[in-house]
Amino acid sequence: AQTVTQSQPEMSVQEAETVTLSCTYDTSESDYYLFWYKQPPSRQMILVIRQEAYKQQNATENRFSVNFQKAAKSFSLKISDSQLGDAAMYFCAYRSGLGGSTLGRLYFGRGTQLTVWP
Amino acid sequence: DTEVTQTPKHLVMGMTNKKSLKCEQHMGHRAMYWYKQKAKKPPELMFVYSYEKLSINESVPSRFSPECPNSSLLNLHLHALQPEDSALYLCASSQDPRGGKAKNIQYFGAGTRLSVL
Numbered sequence: 001a002q003t004v005t006q007s008q009p010e011m012s013v014q015e016a017e018t019v020t021l022s023c024t025y026d027t028s029e030s031d032y033y034l035f036w037y038k039q040p041p042s043r044q045m046i047l048v049i050r051q052e053a054y055k056q057q058n059a060t061e062n063r064f065s066v067n068f069q070k071a072a073k074s075f076s077l078k079i080s081d082s083q084l085g086d087a088a089m090y091f092c093a094y095r096s097g098l099g100g101s102t103l104g105r106l107y108f109g110r111g112t113q114l115t116v117w118p
Numbered sequence: 119d120t121e122v123t124q125t126p127k128h129l130v131m132g133m134t135n136k137k138s139l140k141c142e143q144h145m146g147h148r149a150m151y152w153y154k155q156k157a158k159k160p161p162e163l164m165f166v167y168s169y170e171k172l173s174i175n176e177s178v179p180s181r182f183s184p185e186c187p188n189s190s191l192l193n194l195h196l197h198a199l200q201p202e203d204s205a206l207y208l209c210a211s212s213q214d215p216r217g218g219k220a221k222n223i224q225y226f227g228a229g230t231r232l233s234v235l
Contacts, residue, residue, distance in 0.1 A: 035223075043206055045161070045226035091160055095222070103168055104149055104212050104222045108160035 002027045002094050006109035013082045014117050020067075021077045021112045023092030031097030034068070034075045035106070040088040048090070051075065053097065079114075087116045121145075124209050124227035132235050133199060139230045141192040141209030150192040151224065152184060153208040161208055167192060199234045206231050 003026045013019035025034070036048040051059045051068050059066050063083075067076045079086055092109040123142045131137050141150065148169050153161035166174035167186040181203075183195040192209055210224040 033222075037226075042228065043155075043231070044228045045208060045210075047223060047225070050223065089158070103166050103173055104224065105151075105163055105166065105174065106161075106224060111158070111160055113158070 002029075002032075002096070002107045004092055004094050004107050004109040006090075006092055006112050008112045009110070010113045010115070012115040012117060013079070015082055015084060017082055018078060018080045019082055019114065021079075021090055021092075021114070023075045023077070023109055025073050025075065025092075025094050025107075027073070027094065027096075029096055029098065033095045033097060034066075035093040035095070036064070036066070036075075036077045037091045037093060037108075038086075038088045039091065039111075040085075045091075049077065082116050084116050084118060087114055089113050122209055122211055122225050122227035124207075124230050126230060127228065128231045128233075130233045130235065131196065131199065133201070135199075136195070136197045138196065139194040139207055139209075139232075141194075141211075141227055142190055143211040143225070144190055145211065145213075145225070146189075147211035147213050147225075148189060149212045149214070149222075150186060151210040151212075152192070152194055153210065155206045155208055155229070157206075165194075196232075199232075201234050204232055204234045 005024045032053045034051045038046045049061045063080045089111045093106045125140045150167045152164040155161040164178045165184045170186045185193040206229045208229045209227045212224045
């Protein structure tokens with residue numbers, strides 16, 4: 001099974017500053033997808049951003065961007081101009097691109113708890 | 119619309135009770151998932167339904183019984199649960215479970231917070 005590692009259990013950032021959350025993964029596949037999900041205190045899992053492994057260009061969604069290093073198997077999330085509402089648990093997740101029997105299952109990291117200070 | 123609706127939001131049950139969790143989506147998705155999540159841990163996959171057929175059972179105890187009556191609805195029937203089963207139960211759906219190259223994003227519901235006394 002694929003493994004996803006988030007080495008930072010907790011991170012904190014000042015409002016309006018930038019923070020980077022780390023994620024590494026281990027796979028022998030060449031076709032896969034990577035995701036960052038956010039889980040605020042409400043516990044709703046919200047998709048923040050996704051990256052297709054075959055795309056060289058890093059994904060960006062407003063204040064959220066990723067640094068995808070395929071050779072290094074690294075997928076970090078950068079949050080710019082941090083806001084109080086960004087405070088949440090962030091999970092990095094991997095999905096195989098093979099389809100078929102994998103049925104789109106996600107492999108999650110252990111999460112990084114982000115605190116945003118006013 | 120990317121909404122997955124779960125009911126109830128909260129559930130308290132005794133160890134001898136029978137209860138059910140419900141999950142509904144109207145996005146035309148053909149894969150539906152049940153996850154169990156303990157506090158400060160990632161979600162753990164329990165079941166996957168693909169085209170209304172149970173396709174993955176992650177060795178879940180038989181006191182959890184999933185059901186997919188139609189492509190929009192997923193139930194999780196609970197019977198004789200243990201206190202350690204107390205957790206957040208998340209439902210998710212995705213467009214096409216077989217399509218690896220599709221943008222097969224999983225959309226999650228808000229979860230049911232279950233307490234077993």
